[in-house]
Amino acid sequence: MIEQAKGVLMWMYGLNAEQAFKVLVWRSQDANIKLRDIAAQVIEDLRLLPPPDPKTSAVFDHLLLNGHERLVCDHESRSAARLDLQ
Structure with missing residues (x-):
């Protein structure tokens, strides 16, 4: 799930893999939520984007x-x- 979320961030923001991972870690630490849970939510929220x-x-x-x-x-x-x- 983390790799998929990294891929989404890489595509959406033009990041490399290391930068995307740092964004996930930042959000995880800032919200005090496990990294895998943040990643899962990123993937789940894709359904909210327009086609x-x-x-x-x-x-x-x-x-x-x-x-x-x-x-x-x-x-x-x-x-x-x-x-x-x-």
Whole structure:
């Protein structure tokens, strides 16, 4: 649950994993509530957010369904770059 809450904070606020964890710890200590309970509440409260715009969902669908194609290209680019360095 803590990892999921960290992921939410990372996405919503553009944080890295360490920063997101520090936010959870801060809220836990400030409210004197266990970290796992704060994390669970973050996940539970996601249902209170409005759904994403249909255009955003459509773009994400496309990215999800075609992500493997970008991975292959990125992998090939990195391999080519390594060959250039040798």
